[in-house]
Amino acid sequence: MTSSDLTLAISSSGALYDPTLEFLNNCGLEVNRPNKRRYIGEIPALAGVSILFQRSADITWKVEEGNADLGIVGYDRYLEFQTNPEYTQILLNNLGFGACSLAFGVPESWFDVSSIADLAEVATDFKRKGLNLKIASKFPRLTEHFLISNSISNFSIVPSSGTLEIAPEMGSADIITDITSTGTTMKANKLKTISGGIILDSESCLIVNSQSISDQSNKLAIINQIVTKLQSYLSKRVKDA
Amino acid sequence: MYVHDNSVEQSFSILRSIVEFVSMEKQISKYSLPISKLEGMFISDTNHLNLKNKLTNSIHEAFSKSEYISIDCPILEPTELYERKSGGEISKRLYSFSEPNGKKVSLRPEFTSSIIRILIESNANSSSEYRYQYSGPVFRNQEKNLPSSTKQFTQLGAELIGNNSIQSDAEILSLSLECISKTPIKNLTVAIGNVGPIREFLGNSGFTEALTDFTLDNINKLQVDDSTKALTQKALELGLLSKVVSDTDSSTEDKILKLLTDLESKKDSYNFGRRTADEVAERLRKKQINSLKSTEYNKILTVLLNFFREFSKTNVVSIKSTSYPQELLNSISYISNVVKEVSIPKNLDVTFLIDFERNRGLTYYTGIIFDIETEINQNTKTIGGGGRYDGLFRALGHHTDIPAIGFAVNIDEIISIDRGET
Numbered sequence: 001m002t003s004s005d006l007t008l009a010i011s012s013s014g015a016l017y018d019p020t021l022e023f024l025n026n027c028g029l030e031v032n033r034p035n036k037r038r039y040i041g042e043i044p045a046l047a048g049v050s051i052l053f054q055r056s057a058d059i060t061w062k063v064e065e066g067n068a069d070l071g072i073v074g075y076d077r078y079l080e081f082q083t084n085p086e087y088t089q090i091l092l093n094n095l096g097f098g099a100c101s102l103a104f105g106v107p108e109s110w111f112d113v114s115s116i117a118d119l120a121e122v123a124t125d126f127k128r129k130g131l132n133l134k135i136a137s138k139f140p141r142l143t144e145h146f147l148i149s150n151s152i153s154n155f156s157i158v159p160s161s162g163t164l165e166i167a168p169e170m171g172s173a174d175i176i177t178d179i180t181s182t183g184t185t186m187k188a189n190k191l192k193t194i195s196g197g198i199i200l201d202s203e204s205c206l207i208v209n210s211q212s213i214s215d216q217s218n219k220l221a222i223i224n225q226i227v228t229k230l231q232s233y234l235s236k237r238v239k240d241a
Numbered sequence: 242m243y244v245h246d247n248s249v250e251q252s253f254s255i256l257r258s259i260v261e262f263v264s265m266e267k268q269i270s271k272y273s274l275p276i277s278k279l280e281g282m283f284i285s286d287t288n289h290l291n292l293k294n295k296l297t298n299s300i301h302e303a304f305s306k307s308e309y310i311s312i313d314c315p316i317l318e319p320t321e322l323y324e325r326k327s328g329g330e331i332s333k334r335l336y337s338f339s340e341p342n343g344k345k346v347s348l349r350p351e352f353t354s355s356i357i358r359i360l361i362e363s364n365a366n367s368s369s370e371y372r373y374q375y376s377g378p379v380f381r382n383q384e385k386n387l388p389s390s391t392k393q394f395t396q397l398g399a400e401l402i403g404n405n406s407i408q409s410d411a412e413i414l415s416l417s418l419e420c421i422s423k424t425p426i427k428n429l430t431v432a433i434g435n436v437g438p439i440r441e442f443l444g445n446s447g448f449t450e451a452l453t454d455f456t457l458d459n460i461n462k463l464q465v466d467d468s469t470k471a472l473t474q475k476a477l478e479l480g481l482l483s484k485v486v487s488d489t490d491s492s493t494e495d496k497i498l499k500l501l502t503d504l505e506s507k508k509d510s511y512n513f514g515r516r517t518a519d520e521v522a523e524r525l526r527k528k529q530i531n532s533l534k535s536t537e538y539n540k541i542l543t544v545l546l547n548f549f550r551e552f553s554k555t556n557v558v559s560i561k562s563t564s565y566p567q568e569l570l571n572s573i574s575y576i577s578n579v580v581k582e583v584s585i586p587k588n589l590d591v592t593f594l595i596d597f598e599r600n601r602g603l604t605y606y607t608g609i610i611f612d613i614e615t616e617i618n619q620n621t622k623t624i625g626g627g628g629r630y631d632g633l634f635r636a637l638g639h640h641t642d643i644p645a646i647g648f649a650v651n652i653d654e655i656i657s658i659d660r661g662e663t
Contacts, residue, residue: 107513108511110514111504112500112522112525112528115479115480116479116480117480121450121524124450126515127325128635128636130637130639150455155324156324168512171514171515196480
């Protein structure tokens with residue numbers, strides 16, 4: 001890897017790791033990673049491109065900081081972890097993998113809560129008792145924005161990074177917001193989703209550092225090549241579907 | 242034979258040091274860029290500081306004559322104190338961080354919550370009156386796109402606790418005007434709304450508390466005909482309104498009955514968290530009765546819209562129109578009665594306007610709410626405001642409600658206006 005290389009950050013492990021490699025492979029950009037402990041790889045078919053393997057949560061700021069020029073990241077994490085929105089842009093939305101939703105999980109025992117409006121009333125009941133509805137979340141920013149824009153105010157967020165689903169049962173929070181694709185994990189932990197309680201539908205997207213696509217950047221041509229390959233695969237897939 | 246020459250060696254050594262030093266300087270200058278002041282943080286120059294001290298002293302002296310006791314509060318408080326007051330709405334404007342032990346703390350965005358907390362801790366008596374005044378820096382992380390966003394400013398204000406009479410509303414309004422009379426600002430508009438009777442009207446119309454809060458929170462959007470439809474649609478999406486298709490549809494009721502039976506039979510096997518099985522059942526029963534339909538909601542919003550159109554932004558006058566529900570007319574007549582009791586300092590030119598479309602969150606207020614505005618170069622500047630918040634004691638954990646009203650002004654903004662800086 002040289003300083004003139006273009007760097008593409010992708011997940012180093014977790015739910016997006018295999019689908020990202022498969023997607024790039026399908027686009028004709030097979031990634032060569034010497035071994036799973038090595039955090040730098042390459043695309044043999046495209047000279048001058050380095051792959052930076054990162055935790056999914058770190059990809060957004062790596063691209064913001066300019067440590068990577070491009071990044072493939074979940075739309076949910078992109079919105080949650082942005083610190084300087086003007087430093088990055090989305091080049092391609094909906095890459096066709098990593099689909100999930102950020103949703104509220106409410107204890108099944110709360111029979112009276114079936115919609116976000118019910119939740120607002122429960123929050124008001126808590127306030128009357130001198131309490132705040134406590135929400136455990138790995139996505140505090142998106143959760144807070146959703147609640148405020150829906151006129152729900154009596155809550156506090158308990159930022160969490162571990163297994164959220166047990167927070168209500170353990171008593172560290174009343175409800176949670178978490179990523180779900182089928183709702184199975186929530187159900188297994190005696191939680192249910194509610195009507196109007198989807199904060200965001202997400203898929204993977206391609207983001208870019210704004211400086212890397214400025215007129216002065218010598219990386220523009222190679223970014224164009226990558227985007228063209230990705231677009232061509234995405235449109236072919238739409239036609240085949 | 243080579244003779245070791247110390248002087249040559251010494252010269253080389255000095256030269257090397259110079260080269261290293263220059264290279265080090267280059268490195269240092271590369272990495273030690275000057276550190277700028279944080280955007281929005283306030284620096285008082287000597288003039289500003291002198292004016293501020295003089296002004297705050299003269300206001301505090303005047304307030305003391307009205308028996309308002311000076312108090313100062315911690316600059317750092319538990320984040321939950323502010324979240325309990327205004328909920329998440331304020332949390333996006335808080336400067337929050339975690340202490341080394343993990344406790345979430347925030348720089349104070351205002352004084353009111355701390356003052357109420359101090360009273361709760363000292364076992365405030367609900368039959369006594371308390372008068373406090375304060376001044377000091379507060380911190381609010383503003384939205385980036387707000388003009389002249391100052392994230393640190395000096396707030397000066399007063400709270401009157403333990404009285405919910407019309408006279409106490411007038412006392413706080415009078416005090417806020419007395420405060421401004423000590424400043425160079427002489428022309429004012431006081432825009433007043435009254436949330437209490439509107440809450441009552443919505444409650445009497447069958448609104449749940451959540452629907453009332455939702456409506457009040459969006460009241461400033463209620464300006465055109467289409468806005469009632471948009472708001473109704475949003476309330477429907479959120480599940481705040483009944484989705485019953487026809488009057489004969491009883492499926493919701495049946496479902497609730499089934500849930501109640503399930504709840505009763507299995508309640509020992511469920512973990513209800515910080516709620517109880519009885520609370521869950523009670524809400525279920527309430528849901529059975531409460532079923533405001535979107536057509537009814539839209540109708541009530543239209544009444545509100547027409548009412549605001551007729552009275553908002555008008556001078557405070559006695560009510561002549563009688564075509565509106567009594568609660569709404571009461572809201573105006575109450576404002577009118579308060580204003581009659583207000584003492585206006587002789588050196589001020591004050592216009593009182595009725596205004597229900599305040600942009601700040603209304604859900605925290607329970608009675609009158611007012612903003613103090615002045616015109617500078619054809620721009621309206623809000624320099625202070627206040628309102629009644631009778632629910633805060635209970636929200637902060639007190640066993641009962643104690644009425645309270647207060648106001649605050651931004652002293653730095655007032656001085657900047659005086660110095661022609663805005």
